[in-house]
Amino acid sequence: DAGVTQSPTHLIKTRGQHVTLRCSPISGHKSVSWYQQVLGQGPQFIFQYYEKEERGRGNFPDRFSARQFPNYSSELNVNALLLGDSALYLCASSLGRVPSITGELFFGEGSRLTVL
Amino acid sequence: KQEVTQIPAALSVPEGENLVLNCSFTDSAIYNLQWFRQDPGKGLTSLLLIQSSQREQTSGRLNASLDKSSGRSTLYIAASQPGDSATYLCAVEGNTGKLIFGQGTTLQVKP
Numbered sequence: 187d188a189g190v191t192q193s194p195t196h197l198i199k200t201r202g203q204h205v206t207l208r209c210s211p212i213s214g215h216k217s218v219s220w221y222q223q224v225l226g227q228g229p230q231f232i233f234q235y236y237e238k239e240e241r242g243r244g245n246f247p248d249r250f251s252a253r254q255f256p257n258y259s260s261e262l263n264v265n266a267l268l269l270g271d272s273a274l275y276l277c278a279s280s281l282g283r284v285p286s287i288t289g290e291l292f293f294g295e296g297s298r299l300t301v302l
Numbered sequence: 303k304q305e306v307t308q309i310p311a312a313l314s315v316p317e318g319e320n321l322v323l324n325c326s327f328t329d330s331a332i333y334n335l336q337w338f339r340q341d342p343g344k345g346l347t348s349l350l351l352i353q354s355s356q357r358e359q360t361s362g363r364l365n366a367s368l369d370k371s372s373g374r375s376t377l378y379i380a381a382s383q384p385g386d387s388a389t390y391l392c393a394v395e396g397n398t399g400k401l402i403f404g405q406g407t408t409l410q411v412k413p
Contacts, residue, residue, distance in 0.1 A: 217399070226405070228308075231402070234399055236399075244400070276346065296345050
């Protein structure tokens with residue numbers, strides 16, 4: 187079975203540009219979460235979507251937005267990119283909204299974004 | 303506000319040594335604690351998940367313990383191997399479904 191898949195794996199943008207990152211959850215999983223991992227730090231929670239609705243938002247500016255599609259795949263959008271947005275963006279999926287109740291959280295390999 | 307701290311930030315040991323990684327959290331109201339492994343530039347691989355009602359979990363050479371009352375967890379790696387070299391992250395989950403991570407411990411096992 188395919189795990190969590192993310193695309194693109196690597197990308198380079200310049201300041202002020204916009205980026206869209208994509209995530210396909212494990213088949214049957216209805217929850218997708220996004221995390222940002224800056225080099226040398228642990229991942230930080232950005233968003234969770236469950237059943238196509240936003241269920242949680244971390245402490246990130248409005249330049250960050252996301253959505254979940256009917257097939258449960260998800261997109262993360264970042265506008266007006268800043269140098270500080272350079273990071274590994276991780277997507278995770280789980281069966282239900284609360285992984286501890288419905289099962290574990292499974293992570294993809296991430297999308298490495300470099301902003302110049 | 304939940305905060306997770308991992309000590310040490312980096313660790314270098316010779317092959318075959320037993321070692322302990324530490325994780326502490328400030329709010330004991332957690333649903334579970336999870337240990338992950340991350341290879342350079344890669345995603346996260348779950349190693350062990352400890353539910354809040356459990357005290358420890360074991361998988362092969364790995365053993366993780368949880369003491370909610372003191373806000374601590376340890377990951378014990380027995381007979382370390384060069385292939386264990388990676389960054390180890392602990393994360394706690396509350397009732398919101400989001401994980402709060404520590405900054406990780408980067409382990410190097412020298413042959």
